[in-house]
Amino acid sequence: MIEKSFFTIFLCIFFFYFLGDIFFRLFLNNLMKKVNLLIRLSSLWIIGNSIFSIFLMFMFLIRRLDWINFSNFLHLFLFIIFVWIYLSIKQKRFTNFSFHYFIYLILIFLFFLPLILNSLTSFLIEWDAVAIWFFKAKALFLEKNFLSYLKDNNWLFSSQAYPIGVPLVISFYYRLINKINDQSIQLYFLMFYLNLTIFSLGILIDFFEKKINKIILLLAVLSFYISSNIVVYSHNGYVDLVLGSVFAFIFYFLYLFLNGRESKLKSDLLKMILIVSGHSLILKNEAIPFVLIVFLALIINFFINLEKTNRKKIIYFIPYVIIFFFPFIFWQVYLKVYKIPSFLDGHYLDFIKIENLVRLKTIFNYCFLEIFNTNKYNLSFILLILLFVYQMSYLILSQELSLKINLLIFLLFGQFLSYVYVYLVTPLPFIVQLETSLERLILQILPIFFILNSILLNEILSRQRKDKKRPI
Amino acid sequence: MDHSKKKNSLVYFYPLIIFIFFVNFHFYDFYQKNFLSMLKIISKRKEKTLYEKIQSQNHYYEVWRLANLKKNVIFVNEDKSSQFIDYVSTYFLNKNKPQDKKITYYLTELNLMTKYFFYPKIVPVYSFYQIIFSPPLIKKGIYIISDYEFESFYKNKFSENKCLCEKSIEKINIEKNFLSFYQRLKRIEISNKDYVSVIRRPEKTYYLYEVIK
Numbered sequence: 001m002i003e004k005s006f007f008t009i010f011l012c013i014f015f016f017y018f019l020g021d022i023f024f025r026l027f028l029n030n031l032m033k034k035v036n037l038l039i040r041l042s043s044l045w046i047i048g049n050s051i052f053s054i055f056l057m058f059m060f061l062i063r064r065l066d067w068i069n070f071s072n073f074l075h076l077f078l079f080i081i082f083v084w085i086y087l088s089i090k091q092k093r094f095t096n097f098s099f100h101y102f103i104y105l106i107l108i109f110l111f112f113l114p115l116i117l118n119s120l121t122s123f124l125i126e127w128d129a130v131a132i133w134f135f136k137a138k139a140l141f142l143e144k145n146f147l148s149y150l151k152d153n154n155w156l157f158s159s160q161a162y163p164i165g166v167p168l169v170i171s172f173y174y175r176l177i178n179k180i181n182d183q184s185i186q187l188y189f190l191m192f193y194l195n196l197t198i199f200s201l202g203i204l205i206d207f208f209e210k211k212i213n214k215i216i217l218l219l220a221v222l223s224f225y226i227s228s229n230i231v232v233y234s235h236n237g238y239v240d241l242v243l244g245s246v247f248a249f250i251f252y253f254l255y256l257f258l259n260g261r262e263s264k265l266k267s268d269l270l271k272m273i274l275i276v277s278g279h280s281l282i283l284k285n286e287a288i289p290f291v292l293i294v295f296l297a298l299i300i301n302f303f304i305n306l307e308k309t310n311r312k313k314i315i316y317f318i319p320y321v322i323i324f325f326f327p328f329i330f331w332q333v334y335l336k337v338y339k340i341p342s343f344l345d346g347h348y349l350d351f352i353k354i355e356n357l358v359r360l361k362t363i364f365n366y367c368f369l370e371i372f373n374t375n376k377y378n379l380s381f382i383l384l385i386l387l388f389v390y391q392m393s394y395l396i397l398s399q400e401l402s403l404k405i406n407l408l409i410f411l412l413f414g415q416f417l418s419y420v421y422v423y424l425v426t427p428l429p430f431i432v433q434l435e436t437s438l439e440r441l442i443l444q445i446l447p448i449f450f451i452l453n454s455i456l457l458n459e460i461l462s463r464q465r466k467d468k469k470r471p472i
Numbered sequence: 473m474d475h476s477k478k479k480n481s482l483v484y485f486y487p488l489i490i491f492i493f494f495v496n497f498h499f500y501d502f503y504q505k506n507f508l509s510m511l512k513i514i515s516k517r518k519e520k521t522l523y524e525k526i527q528s529q530n531h532y533y534e535v536w537r538l539a540n541l542k543k544n545v546i547f548v549n550e551d552k553s554s555q556f557i558d559y560v561s562t563y564f565l566n567k568n569k570p571q572d573k574k575i576t577y578y579l580t581e582l583n584l585m586t587k588y589f590f591y592p593k594i595v596p597v598y599s600f601y602q603i604i605f606s607p608p609l610i611k612k613g614i615y616i617i618s619d620y621e622f623e624s625f626y627k628n629k630f631s632e633n634k635c636l637c638e639k640s641i642e643k644i645n646i647e648k649n650f651l652s653f654y655q656r657l658k659r660i661e662i663s664n665k666d667y668v669s670v671i672r673r674p675e676k677t678y679y680l681y682e683v684i685k
Contacts, residue, residue: 005522155587157587226497228503
């Protein structure tokens, strides 16, 4: 008989997909029609997660997490299924299943089956997972008043001020099974990795379907995502690859937005960017600079295309900003009101100190060591770097570097510089922090780098053949 | 030559992509085999629940069991040298004034796992000398989690300390206290784990004692 913990985690996963699909059908219909099955399926996971995480934050805010139990969840799940069937009948569209995409999904599933089984049957041992994310989840599950945990100096090591998006989902699962099970929930982390792989394949197929054999595209994606460091962090309880996946979705949808012409489609893309950005902010603090740069890119694009933009339409997006950014703002206010400090408090301007500036050389040395570490990334990272240099040289020398590409590069490097900034100001032992965290920070931007290279290659090939194909 | 069909130049990259895939897969396969080994191990285990079967392969399984059985434990930690430290975090000297000076706080992996398993219970941490010289701390039924073996630690300290080599009153006092303390303990064996994760650094040895008198 199947374990209840397994049954529940699979139920949760299906729940997120159905929730995402309902939201897509209701609010992102134009986008849904334009992307291929692989991109759509992985986007359902991300959007379902974003909406449910935001919902959990609201439950936390009104102190009603105790309403969560298996029986209530089952009712909610059945309701979601009912709505999904209703919408499917109404829209006369259950799924747009094309057989060859289905085959790729099966292949990916079979390829990663050992990893899936491992995520369900491995114990929790990694430091940050134990000390921060699962520790907080345990506190959210066991404490009637979460503030008592936050105020307790015995748990200072658990970085109490860190966002609670992921711990809330873990504690939600604990409440469903009514006990602590830090093993099977690791599948939840792995789902981000699997969806990221599917998403990346979807992007490559969208770009190069007519130029490169799909099996070769599948091998290219798998080659990249089976690099040791990515596999190690795929389900060990660290949130970095989860955040990396979320960044990848925002990045690609930002590209489509900057590239798009259709007004309705751009509107859906902007909604998608806002929702997933709001979610990223409750995952990890590294999302703050990322979302700020995304907003900056959107503002720059808005002013450059001011004449083409319908300014009145901007008002339609305000509810999305309010709803999906509220949990982040609420958490920041909560920390200030209850005086829960962050380790960077009081150090934000320390980068101007000479003794901190000399850290720059060490930071870049470590970065080079990381990037060219074939133990961690096999040949993938080196090849991507070479491809990037070649493609950028081509675009710069042929004077074909467009605004959208500039903005995407600005986003990637801006995010990287935010990590450099944190290393410059950190009050922790600098070398210790650098050695233990750099590989995880690289993981946050590695999927973006892969997608950026695909975008650049598509731009170059399209221009070379003068049959520029837009993904949408 | 027939030039009617223009060949896609990207085809020439196919062998390279296939080659890279097989190189990367070779390394991934190494993990894959390790991942599947857990399934074989847990199928032979006799623990009641699947969770415990899996947990039995955790290096800190015995600590988890103590937490699961809600036992009273204390943690003895002496070695704070940088070689021994695993997890680094920051403490605030004054939480209400976070801008003030902060101190770096170190935890060993064992201490971290103990805190996690026992949460919300606070496990008191003592030094070796505290437990030797404060017999009331050590009551019957208490379990001691330590990152070093008491007897060898005592011998090392004892031989290192030159002033204690002479038969001083202090030495006699320490010896007497240690022996009376040590006689009350029963060592709990840490079971061998069949599962060895290939994606992780090896864990350090730890020791468990039960106070039986």
